[in-house]
Amino acid sequence: MPEIPDSDRTEALQAEVRAALADREPLAVRGGGTKHFYGREGGGRPLDVGGHSGVVSYEPTELVVTVRAGTRLAELEALLAAHGQQLACEPPHFGAAATVGGMVAAGLAGPRRPWGGAVRDAVLGARVLNGAGEVLSFGGEVMKNVAGYDLSRLMAGSLGTLGVLLEVSLKVLPRPAAERTRVLEVDASTALARLARWGRQPLPITGAAHLEGRLHLRLAGNEAAVAEAAERLGGEEPAGGPEFWADLREQRLDFFVGEAPLWRVSVPPATPPLDLDAPQLIDWGGAQRWVRGDVPDEVVRVAAAEAGGHAARFRGGDRSGEVFAPLSGPLLTVHKTLKRALDPHGLLNPGRMYGAL
Known part of the structure; x- marks a missing residue:
């Protein structure tokens, strides 16, 4: 059975966020750094989540795994493969240091995406460190229909601008015969x-x-x-x-x-x-x-x-300007509202997605 290092750095990460908040210094949230090229040019004090790793729970018969965000993606996939299971979204690594948190934050899926679903479809719940240094929990380990925003799934593709992922619960599926x-x-x-x-x-x-x-x-x-x-x-x-x-x-x-x-x-x-x-x-x-x-x-x-x-x-190309498709006025308002609610001081990866965020 593959061994995954167990290291809970929640308190240390929380302390770093609170210190940056006190100094009013932006943070550049980083996992394995394999997708650093994606999005706009960022900056700020590095916040390394890569050492925050380990399996919190795994029930193969329930098709659910919960891991800390700094867990290496390759280690998680090896664990799932040992039980004949996989991540249906087939996420890219772009390097051996790729983490589960980076997978969710980037929200990138592989060739199986139209048939296996997006990264957000696999996210059942998450524990997140917000821009005020508070630990929040969203969702759970079972599929639920709730009113309003599904905040755990909003973390997928947010590039760390809404919160620092601490733990993620993911739906997994059997590998094909x-x-x-x-x-x-x-x-x-x-x-x-x-x-x-x-x-x-x-x-x-x-x-x-x-x-x-x-x-x-x-x-x-x-x-x-x-x-x-x-x-x-x-x-x-x-x-x-x-x-x-x-x-x-x-x-x-x-x-x-x-x-x-x-x-x-x-x-x-x-x-x-x-x-x-x-x-x-x-x-x-x-x-x-x-x-x-x-x-x-x-x-x-x-x-x-x-x-x-x-x-x-x-x-490639110029990353100082906008790299993603421009947002309409109403959609930009929604993004700004979410950003203010979860990161009121604009501490986390400011400008990584859009200059206005």
Whole structure:
């Protein structure tokens, strides 16, 4: 059984937040630092959550695990794998030091996202250290419908601007009995048309990505269903099927190599290939498009908006300005209200998401 270091640093972290509050000095909340590139340029006194680790509770039969936020993501996944389970959202690591808290704060999911759910869908509850140095608990270890904001899930994708994650309760799922990859030689338009058609059929697809004239499909489930789907969809089975999905998730494919800016564009899955003069990778069955190159910000954002979606500069380029899609007035008001409620003095990762926050 994998061993996960047990270290509860709640009181020490609380003391650091209160000291920063007394000094009116902003804090740069940090886990493993593997997603430091994501979001706007930050600053402030470092608050290291990485040493706050350990399993608080794990009930495999209940499909729930609660861990401290500084727990290494790889260690948690190894523990789950030992019990035949997994995180359905397939989160990227981007480095060995990736933590569970960083996974939730970034809110990034892997190729399985359309079929396994987002990071926020896995979050059942959380203990959070707010900007006033208070420890708050949200949610629990079972799914509940509540009125108002689901504050534990609001932590997903907040980049540490609403609170310092101390503990997270996550829903887990069994690992599939079988998994196979098929590759079809088709252009992007044909791939999108086929994916739209297959999306209306009961196929065990858990990954669909198109790159350089090749549509990669991942099938997962019981042996019979996977074998039948593979025969029905056709294509070839590559030698390194599992490696492709890991390399896609961790952005190790040649497409991602280099210093050119990387854009992440979210659009309706059936959207035709974007009319942009830059290499593109289609992921999430068409719902996520990666665009690589020195394309002007406004050109990418307009193309995304015209398709009914939005764009964010994921990596590279100028991070001193806004990198995420601009918020409408009402939505910005909601964000500001949440920020004031949980971090009234603007102490935690100020400006990491938007300059106004």
